Amino acid sequence: MANLKEIRNRIKSVKSTQQITKAMKMVSAAKLRRAQDNIIMLRPYAGKLRDLIDNLQGNSSEAEALSPLTENRSLDKVLIVVVTSNKGLCGAFNANVNKGTVQLIQEKYSEQYKAGNVSLLCIGKYGFEFFNKRKFNILDNKNTDLFSQLSFDRVNEVADRVISGFVQKEWDRVEVVFNEFKNVATQRRVNEVVLPISMPEQTGGGKTSSVDYIFEPGREEILSDLLPKSIKIQLFKAVLESNAAEHGARMTAMDKATENANELLGKLKLYYNTARQAAITKELLEIVGGANALESN
Amino acid sequence: MKTLHADIVTPDRKIFSGEVQSIQLPGSEGSFEILFNHAPIVATLETGKIRIKTADGKTELIKGVGGVVEVSNNKVSVLLEKAESI
Numbered sequence: 001m002a003n004l005k006e007i008r009n010r011i012k013s014v015k016s017t018q019q020i021t022k023a024m025k026m027v028s029a030a031k032l033r034r035a036q037d038n039i040i041m042l043r044p045y046a047g048k049l050r051d052l053i054d055n056l057q058g059n060s061s062e063a064e065a066l067s068p069l070t071e072n073r074s075l076d077k078v079l080i081v082v083v084t085s086n087k088g089l090c091g092a093f094n095a096n097v098n099k100g101t102v103q104l105i106q107e108k109y110s111e112q113y114k115a116g117n118v119s120l121l122c123i124g125k126y127g128f129e130f131f132n133k134r135k136f137n138i139l140d141n142k143n144t145d146l147f148s149q150l151s152f153d154r155v156n157e158v159a160d161r162v163i164s165g166f167v168q169k170e171w172d173r174v175e176v177v178f179n180e181f182k183n184v185a186t187q188r189r190v191n192e193v194v195l196p197i198s199m200p201e202q203t204g205g206g207k208t209s210s211v212d213y214i215f216e217p218g219r220e221e222i223l224s225d226l227l228p229k230s231i232k233i234q235l236f237k238a239v240l241e242s243n244a245a246e247h248g249a250r251m252t253a254m255d256k257a258t259e260n261a262n263e264l265l266g267k268l269k270l271y272y273n274t275a276r277q278a279a280i281t282k283e284l285l286e287i288v289g290g291a292n293a294l295e296s297n
Numbered sequence: 298m299k300t301l302h303a304d305i306v307t308p309d310r311k312i313f314s315g316e317v318q319s320i321q322l323p324g325s326e327g328s329f330e331i332l333f334n335h336a337p338i339v340a341t342l343e344t345g346k347i348r349i350k351t352a353d354g355k356t357e358l359i360k361g362v363g364g365v366v367e368v369s370n371n372k373v374s375v376l377l378e379k380a381e382s383i
Contacts, residue, residue, distance in 0.1 A: 038309075041308075041309060041310050041311070042308055042309075044304070044306045044311060045306045045307065045308050045376060046308075048304075048306065048367070048374050048376055049376060052339065052365065052367055052374075052376075055339075055367075056339065151309070152307070152308040152309050152378070152379075153379070156378070212337060213337045213338060213339045213367075213369070214336055214337065214338040214339070214340075215338075215339055215340070216324060216325070216326055216338065216339070216340035216341070217325060217326055217340075217341065219339075221341065222339055222340075222341055222365065225341050225365065226365060229365075229376075229378075232308075233308060236308055
């Protein structure tokens with residue numbers, strides 16, 4: 001009989017776990033929609049900015065000379081921005097980024113790493129904890145928390161820090177590692193070089209000169225005003241993508257968990273019924289046996 | 298009255314989109330206004346008020362921080378870092 005009670009308790013606890021995973025899935029679905037909206041809202045701005053920069057640069061060598069942000073220096077010091085999440089329970093989401101970052105360091109920057117010149121900027125608690133435990137060189141030695149209140153302003157501050165560090169030669173290259181949101185079920189890990197800015201190759205030659213703009217104050221000033229903006233946008237986009245991907249990953253993980261709980265419940269119920277049936281049979285046998293014993297007396 | 302199309306966007310959202318008669322902007326070299334058939338221009342903006350006169354004659358004010366404006370073919374695109382309507 002005690003066995004029956006144990007199974008009943010077990011069923012109850014699985015059921016309540018299932019309720020939690022179900023609720024988390026629902027919450028993630030709602031948050032995912034908002035995160036996707038944010039990405040869509042960024043698109044017009046990002047698109048216009050890109051058009052404008054494309055329009056402004058006559059030829060790439062000229063633009064490179066103009067701005068310290070496009071300067072290709074010898075690779076001594078590297079900063080890697082690692083975008084993870086603040087919360088777990090989202091499958092391999094964070095492990096993917098952490099693993100990818102380690103791989104990136106081993107493959108591309110092993111020399112710099114040996115010299116102790118690879119720093120990490122951790123956005124999100126999970127990346128920070130992972131690399132802190134492994135004694136990596138973390139910038140400011142803290143988790144740069146953006147997700148508790150995600151806004152362009154906050155990303156802006158981080159971007160300013162990254163840009164000023166590059167200009168002051170604290171690092172010669174900045175790369176960002178994050179999960180790109182492909183669709184609800186799939187995320188793709190991406191590495192992007194943020195700094196120095198690589199100027200896209202001019203295609204189709206004279207196409208850009210078709211509009212004869214007036215520049216105020218001047219073309220160079222405008223371009224040097226726009227380039228940091230494009231970095232900020234790139235970083236903001238990475239953070240937004242990662243945010244959407246996180247919710248997508250959590251949604252899938254929680255969906256799987258709910259499904260697994262269902263399966264477990266089915267098995268437990270079967271087991272419970274078998275045990276109950278066995279107990280009843282046993283009782284019947286006892287009664288029949290008892291009656292027989294009385295009769296034979 | 299001939300109108301031109303204006304889009305005002307920030308990274309967070311679209312602030313304004315529609316037909317306007319004129320749009321007054323705080324350029325970094327001084328305030329200026331854009332009317333129909335303005336020559337193509339790209340200009341950086343200071344922090345300040347943007348005054349829009351919409352096609353139906355209403356006036357809208359937007360406070361913008363740091364941005365750039367591009368005008369070509371009677372299309373105005375204003376990119377701001379931060380903005381709020383007032």
